[in-house]
Amino acid sequence: MGFFLVSSITLHTRGxxxxxxxxxxxxxxGGVFQSLVGMWEMFxxxxxxxxVFSSYGAFNLTYGALYLPAFGVAAAYTLxxxxxxxxxxxxxxxxxxxxxxVTMLFVIGALRSSGAVLSxxxxxxxxxxxxxxxxxxxSDAARIAGGSFGMLASACAFWGAMCGxxxxxxxxxxxxxxxxxxxxxxx
Numbered sequence: 001m002g003f004f005l006v007s008s009i010t011l012h013t014r015g016x017x018x019x020x021x022x023x024x025x026x027x028x029x030g031g032v033f034q035s036l037v038g039m040w041e042m043f044x045x046x047x048x049x050x051x052v053f054s055s056y057g058a059f060n061l062t063y064g065a066l067y068l069p070a071f072g073v074a075a076a077y078t079l080x081x082x083x084x085x086x087x088x089x090x091x092x093x094x095x096x097x098x099x100x101x102v103t104m105l106f107v108i109g110a111l112r113s114s115g116a117v118l119s120x121x122x123x124x125x126x127x128x129x130x131x132x133x134x135x136x137x138x139s140d141a142a143r144i145a146g147g148s149f150g151m152l153a154s155a156c157a158f159w160g161a162m163c164g165x166x167x168x169x170x171x172x173x174x175x176x177x178x179x180x181x182x183x184x185x186x187x
Contacts, residue, residue, distance in 0.1 A: 002030030002060050003157070007127070007150030010143060023064045030060030048113070052106055052121075059099055066092070093135030100128035115180025116160030123153035 005022045038054030065071045077088035103125040110118045130146030133139070163179040 001154075002026040002064075003124070003127075003150055004154035006063075007147045007154060010131070010147035010150060020067060023067050026060045026064035031057050031064060032061075033057075034060060048109055055102060055106075062095075066095075089135045089138070093132045096128045096132035096135060100125055100132060103128055112183050114160065114163070114182055116156055116163055117179070118182065120153050120156040120160055123149045123156055127153055 002022060002025045005025055006019065009016050009019050009022060034053050035057030038050045038052070038057055041053055042050035066073050069075065074084065074088065077085045077091070079085050103121055107118070107121045107125060110121050127146050127149035130142050130149060134142035134146055159177060160179060163177050166177065
């Protein structure tokens, strides 16, 4: 949900460009609860799920922290005249490239998982890459493409979540999506 909200703001949806509304969602929902899910996945023996959920929980916490004055990130890049140093956007670009690399490692690990998981990770990687490009060299095209890939990643993440949540025991057959299983089948 946090990535959906941030992507919506990146796309200037409804004229909103100030990202502070996303901070509590990123920290409390995406950060804390996604990290907890990662811990539960580890308890269940799912190392991949534990690593991915915990990592993106950490992403949400750290991305949210960028906008909290208590962490002093923006203040560290503030010039004497009150404007942000160009280094700030370059640092954000490096941060996003780092997450692009991590996400690509997850893509490789997800090649035999499901269409829902794999597509979520691929679109997330593309969003990180394009948003990093936009941070390094501001471009409406890169911003819009990055936000659009973020929306696609969010839609695929919702799809994956509903594949586990909307099952025949809890909902009508009409609403039971398939995750498109990519695991090799025994012959």
